[in-house]
Amino acid sequence: MPEALLPTIHGPRDLKKLAPDQLPQLASEIRHEICEQVSKTGGHLAPNLGVVELTIALHYVFDFGHDRLLFDVGHQCYPHKLLTGRLGLLDKLRQKDGMSGFPEPKESEFDLFSVGHAGTAISTAVGMARGDDVLAGGKGESDRSVVSLIGDASIVNGLALEGLNNAGTLHRQFLTVLNDNGMSISQPQGAMAGYFDRVRVSPTYHDLKRRGKEVLDRIPGGSILEEVYHRGGEMLKAMISDGHMFEHFGHICIGPVDGHDFPTLIPTLAEIKDIDRPVLLHVKTIKGKGYEFAEGDATKFHSPKPFKREGCRVEIDSGGRSFTAAYADAMLDVMANDEKVYAVTAAMGPGTGVDKLIEKFPERTLDTGICESHAMDMCAGLAKSGLKPFFAVYSTFSQRALDQVFQEVALQGLPVRVCMDRAGYVGGDGAVHHGFMDIAMFRTFPDVVLMAASDEDSLRGALAFMRDHDAGASFLRYPRANVAEQPVEENTTPFELGKAVCIQPAKTDKPDLAILAYGTTVIDARSALPMLREHELDVAIYDARFAKPVDIALVTTLLEAGTPILTVEDHLVDGGFGSAVLEAANAASLDTRLIHRHGMPATWVGPDSRTNQLAGANLDAAGIAQRARSVIQSAKSLRATMPGVSVERG
Incomplete structure (x- = not known):
């Protein structure tokens, strides 16, 4: 059995030391590592399995320590991360202090943007191409190649087409790699998807490898592009799609080529690397490549939960009712x-x-x-x-x-x-x-x-x-979470515009606090009750239901009785539900000093379990209980200054 290659790859320089005939082994090892890890932690599986050879070929030909590589969406970046020295982070994929499931500049200089939304890569790549040229002294002067990788489902996004349109005005190298796997999460939609279907079945694609090899065998050195532009060489003639729709965006359109065939990919990328005008390389790949279960149901295994494999049988953890x-x-x-x-x-x-x-x-x-x-x-x-x-x-x-x-x-x-x-x-x-x-x-x-x-x-x-x-x-x-096994109300009150419902009445007519919770934070607030009762605190809990319009009648009743209010939400505090309550109370000329807000802090929160993320923001039961006690304590001194309000509570 040959010695493992992936552990020796600490960066693209190590990759370039490998002989071309070693690359299929490396591809197999990368697929294995990704599949094994996703089976344990969940993550994007099929998209990453489909771009292994393409990613290896890009790093083999380009120098992305100097050149630019921009991912669209970025959920297909796992092979890229393994090739850029992050194998040690893989065992904590999508967890705190582990490997992010998307490009992340904090992890590596090889990740240029933190991305997760579709359609952005081409536009940011155009900006970097222009910026590199300016900083190098003028138009087209930069020696940095720029490559964006985008899928056939993402390229129909309006922003992607705007970027492609503007890229056509560049007078320099600019490569857009269109990864065409015939899939989004599920089947792509729209007229462009039908267009790609027709391109994929063209004789050009099916004959390309055979014709290319025949032509290469006949060319004694020299540039294939030179043959195309000066002597009419047949390989790239066959590859250049004169009728490709993106030709009208000012691009040389090449392909489709087989995205899993190193003997096709690497020479093609090497030949188009230095073309001094925009090029679109149409690459055909198979989503879920290398694993029959993922290829056969790429939608199911696009981003699965942890799963178990027993022979040919694959079972995804159910994880409850979402x-x-x-x-x-x-x-x-x-x-x-x-x-x-x-x-x-x-x-x-x-x-x-x-x-x-x-x-x-x-x-x-x-x-x-x-x-x-x-x-x-x-x-x-x-x-x-x-x-x-x-x-x-x-x-x-x-x-x-x-x-x-x-x-x-x-x-x-x-x-x-x-x-x-x-x-x-x-x-x-x-x-x-x-x-x-x-x-x-x-x-x-x-x-x-x-x-x-x-x-x-x-x-x-x-x-x-x-x-x-x-x-x-x-x-x-509503959240990415399971629904509660115990309903909030035994008999759910029908929704009435702008009306909250009380799900936990106070035990007295003068409660220490009223919690107005929005969404599933109601469940966490209810779970906080035992911790509050340990301190002999009397708290009422309301399911707010509406952030607009706010139940101003309820807010008025509570504030006029001197009951402090704590709003709770899994949304940014600024501009959120609590802010809406404050603004509504202010508009009604109510005293807002007893209103306190509790929600997500204004910080970027990285990958982790949702449970840990809520706990880190003090939005779990313990955090809500702690904040509630603090609010009650601060309200006591304030109520002492409010005429007609009794301080003796709780």
Whole structure:
């Protein structure tokens, strides 16, 4: 058995010492390490298995200690990290102090941006290309090559096309590698996906390796490009796609080429490395390459939870019932009872549960691909026509459609329903995916309604409310977490606009504190009660339900009775639910000195478990109890100065 190669790779310089015939072994070792680790911690599996040879070839040809490599989304960066000296971090993948699941400049100089959203790589690459040229003394003077790696699903994103359009104006080397695996998380959507399908089955792709080898055997040295431009050599003639749509963006379009074939990839990259104008290299890869179970179900193994392999059998840990699953089941009922309801997703069918709706209601479920801005505007059009669109989107991706919410939804007063999964801390994906700003963004718009679900029953109640709410846009947030086994209310109170519900009454008519919790922090606040009762403190807990409009009647009653209020939320404190309560109280000319806010701190929180992230922000039961005791203590001295308010409590 040959000696292992991967442990000897401490950086790209070590990779370049390997002979070409050693690269397949290295690729196999990288796949093995990634699969073994993801099976233990979860993570992005199929995307990384699909780009192993391509990543090795890029590092083999370019010098990314000097040259520029920019990833789009970045969930396919594991091979890149292993080739740049981070094998020692892999055993803590997506955990605190371990390897981030996305490019992270804090880990390595080889990661240029911390990224996790689609469509950004080409634009940032254009900026770096221009910046390098300026700093080198003029147009095209930089000796730094610039490469961006983007998938066929991401390139349809509006930002990616804007970047590609501007890249066509460059007069220097600029390489865009289009990784075409025919997949997003699930099947890509739209006309461009159909175009790629037609390109993939062209004779050019299937004949390329055979024709290329024949031509290379006949060329006595010299440049293949020289043959193309001066003597009409056949290899790159076959590879250059004169009819490729991106040719009209000012690019030389080459391919598609086999993204798993080193004898094709490395010579091709070497020949196009120094072309002094923009090039798009179309590379065909197989998502999940190397493992039959991942290739056969690349959607399921795009980003799986930990799993076990026993021979040919692979079992993913179930991990309980998630809010995503609860949303899917609830929406099935909503759609069954109202034929005007349409479900929409932007390439996140499995991640939002909408894939289950596609199976049952294929005609009323729409996947736009990675196009959140378009999806939001399409929902505006659906609503304008009289339908009831429900747009399921990650909280972190909803911000990509902020302008569309402003112009085409809120300004028009249209009843678009936005259901935001992954609100709050998201765990292993880290800072690039935390949903920490949706309340702050969307509550600024007039006449919108903002809600949060605390459990499965309240999720269903919120969706029922949204279905019948036609006075404007409505937003619902819920976390990447499991629904509580014990419901917040034994019999869930129907949602009423701007009304909170008491889930834990105080034991006296003069409680020490009222906690207004938003979303699943209700569960944690309830769990904090025993710790507060140990100190003989009397606390009432409310499920706020609405961040807009705030239940100002409840707030008024509490403050006029001198009851201090602690707002709790898994959202940034600035601009969040607590801020909304403060502003509403101020607008009602109430004394706000007894209102205290508790939420996510304004810091970037890296990969870890969601449980640890909440604990680190003091948003677990112990942290809420500690903050509640502090608020009660500070309120005692304040109440002594407030006329008509008794200090003798608790």
